[in-house]
Amino acid sequence: MSITREAGPAWAIELNKLTVYYNDKLAVRDVDLKIERQKITAFIGPSGCGKSTVLRSINRMNDLIPGARVTGRVMYSGKNLYDTDIDAVEVRRHIGMVFQKPNPFPKSIFDNVAYGPRLLGIRDGKTLKQIVEQSLRASFLWDEVKDDLKKSGLALSGGQQQRLCIARAIAVQPDVILMDEPCSALDPIATQAIEELMLELVRQYTIIIVTHNMQQAQRVADYTAFFNIRKEQETAGNERRWGLLAEHGATEQIFNAPKLEETERYISGEFG
Amino acid sequence: MSAAPETAGGVIHDEAAYKRGLRLRTWRGTAWQNFFLLAIVAGIAALIALGFTVVNDAFGYVIATYETPAAELAPNGDLNGLSNAELAQILTEHTPSRLAVYIRDYLYSGDPAEFAKLPMSQALPGATLLPGAENRTVRELNDEQQAAILGDNLSQPVLVTIVEDNVVGESIYQTFSLTESLVNRAGIEAELASAPEGATLSFRSWVSLDFLLSPPSANPATTGARVALLGSLWVTALTILIAFPIGVGAAIYLEEYAAPTRFNRFIEINIRNLAGVPSIVYGILGLAVFVRALATFTGGRSILSAALTMSLLILPVVIINAQEAIRAVPLSLREASYGVGATKWQTIWRVVLRSATPGILTGVILAISRAIGETAPLLLVGASTFIVSDPSGLLSKFTVLPIQIYNYTARPQQPWRDAAAAAILVLLLVLLLFNATAIIMRQRARRRLSA
Amino acid sequence: MSSRTLDLVSPGAQLRPRPMIRRLRPTETIMRAVLLACGVVSIATTIGIVLVLGLESLAFFREVPLTDFLFSTTWQPRLGQFGIWPLLSATLMTTTFALLVSVPLGLAAAIYLSEYAHPRTRATLKPVLELLAGIPTVVYGFFALTFMTPLLQAIFGPQVQVYNTFSAGLVMGIMILPTIASMSEDALNAVPRALREASYGLGATRFETIAKVVVPAAFSGLVAAFLIGMARAVGETMIVALAAGAGPNMTLNPFEPAQTITGYIASISGGDISYDSLDYQSIFALGLFLFLFTLVLNLVSQWISRRFREVYQ
Ligand SMILES: Nc1ncnc2c1ncn2[C@@H]1O[C@H](COP(=O)(O)OP(=O)(O)O)[C@@H](O)[C@H]1O
């Protein structure tokens, strides 16, 4: 069985009672969340509440961590991505990812962007060139690098590297792009460029972004999901902590009229 | 996905093609994964094959013939149970004419042509002689006097070997591998039938207590690893004594004292490169420096020369490993020591070395293990001669287990190969014991630290 | 420095300031000198090697022209002919066979251990492989002669002679395998996780990630491992001394006997050689050749792996 993208359902992704363990340690519990198509959803919350964990579960990146265990469902195009007959490799082709630290391959700019399409079997030079150009244009990088596509991706500045990574991700034409704090390693100007890029990309893609920056969430996100940490005293001095989805809604509502007191306290910067 | 870039969209979103491609890619991945795993399996298979080859040769049936079966000489054929006098008596009875030859071969160390002309006190200085024998040449002694010299001056195992070689005269007619012995008993019986009369068939473990305790001989049936084993122990012990302090000292210097000057950087690079120099080059160095140039101090082809050569060989490895162990000691420990007023050397001696000991030991074990099995440099510094007497000191001649293995393996006859296999088992056992001891020491050091 | 500060906090110092004297510490100075001497031993070794090999080689090359040594193809000490090629060709042959075995298998084993094996599996497999590295080379020589050669004879028939370079080379490959595997594994492990994740995130399979990202990124580290393996093979003595054959032989037939450089040195030193013969001096010329050859391999390897480390730090 495999995944066929459907335009039908209103939700790009639906999480059902998603629970993740690392070995025996519970990381996040019972996340129920619907991600709307071609919108930006921001995950916010204090450090360690499981934002990255949930994000990485969506394209089965957690499969790569020994000891990570996922229960519950991640629904995409009518399939549960954790069904045994679903290939994680295929999942990641539809649901791409951009990481916290820009991680271009130590290859040329061209080869970085062409990496994904080549995996898909595209060998034809002209087609590849086309895809590379389109992707670089779409990530606002084309004008800066078009003259030396042979230059190493590592030779670019941090902000350019991150846009290269975005270009690389969209070159395989995914449906959903996951971004884990894509701007936290960048300066404000580069950050602004990425934010503008996201607003452009969302016309074609569904984007989920983890961010620590409340302003950023307000600037770019249509929806915001607030995760928080729960604690439980197991025995004296031995605390159990896990993350959960506390509140989810339109960004405006979360930031202006949060339903929960903990959300209120978090967005006003009382803890983090 | 109407919003996807149009030109390439068709190519990428040909779902059927993607599915086919993915199946192929997955299949290719699995095939390669199996190949990678196969490499490990091949390595382990090689290890097993190696072990099997050694064991296969070290045990098995042999067809042997005897001049005088041991059972006629000693109760139950156990020569080891006899005293020196009894063994000398056997030699006198069976090979009276060869007694002088034994004295020459096993006790005399000068020029063989001169032997018969020298009075005993000169030929065998320091030997125990019966009164009256001192001033006579060997020809002027009767059988009893000659036998007494043998019985009084040779160790019991050497006498046993002489009896075995010259009286029992066991001669291996044919040997069989362990596999053959297990699966082809009938074929072996048939071979026995065509062997000379009086030949016996017996299952032989080439490695045995007798093998461990006997000196080497010219007969594979009676040869042993005693002298080589002792030689290996001497050389190894001396190598540890030399290389350990110097190596750890150099490591301390480089880690704790050396400022990043050019000179110190040069020492570092130099050590790294020395670690890559082929061991036989160290042998050439040892031959030229220790065996020849410094012969007056080292006695030429002696245990001392061998140990010095080995020390130079393993020093780089000892230093590099010790450096790593010292580097792993946390800075906070050092600071704590300085904080209570310790000097640099006190800090190193009481704090750094103490907590680096387990790591240093691990590194030194590795280096010494290499020295125990090393052969090529010792070929050059002269361990290759046939020696029957135990090493007696730093300046004595010697041989070591790997050299004995080399000599025996190089001979084309199967019985020697079998003896080589037995010597290999002894060598591997020594390595195993050494590593086990060292690991236990390391564990102790660790426990002491955490206590 | 520290002693002065401490004087100030000692009770006496608080009461009445004392003149601060820089105390000499004889132990400190002596220990420093002793330790420096230990470090210098390594330099003395290098100087010793260079001097010994250099001087004796010089004497040798006074009798045998360097050009003859490097370019003639007969090694017949009895006839005064000392052309290195028969020995060098045998060395290169055994080295090539060794690398043909150890490079693919070593790299594959490294990839399996670093990219596929579960940490627990790795913890058991790795020490087993390392056992191979702990076995004395003379035992490998025995193995080549009593296992590998008969096996080759069974496969390729009687054209395989009792002593041959193929058997010696293959067994040498097994011997080097753990070295190459462990150095390669280090190089693979040095490739940042982030690169692997980037590749997986683009829908690559594990093998594609390895082949297109991890191995290329670790490439110079792998080359360094390859060079170290090569240096080991060139300098290895006992396996070739036992299994490759005695007697120089200018041949490219892997089933024929041929003596390597190290094999020749070992065979010469086995007997009682006279110290002022050309034979004896030739050992030093060959030793110098080996020393320089392996030194270059080691230096290049270190240079490459240093540059490789810089990329990821
Ligand atoms: N690879 C891992 N192994 C074990 N525990 C992990 C791992 N990654 C994350 N965790 C744990 O899971 C919890 C959630 O982590 P994470 O998802 O990274 O939080 P966030 O991204 O919100 O800061 C934390 O307690 C963290 O320690």
Ligand SMILES: [Mg+2]
């Ligand atoms: Mg995170």
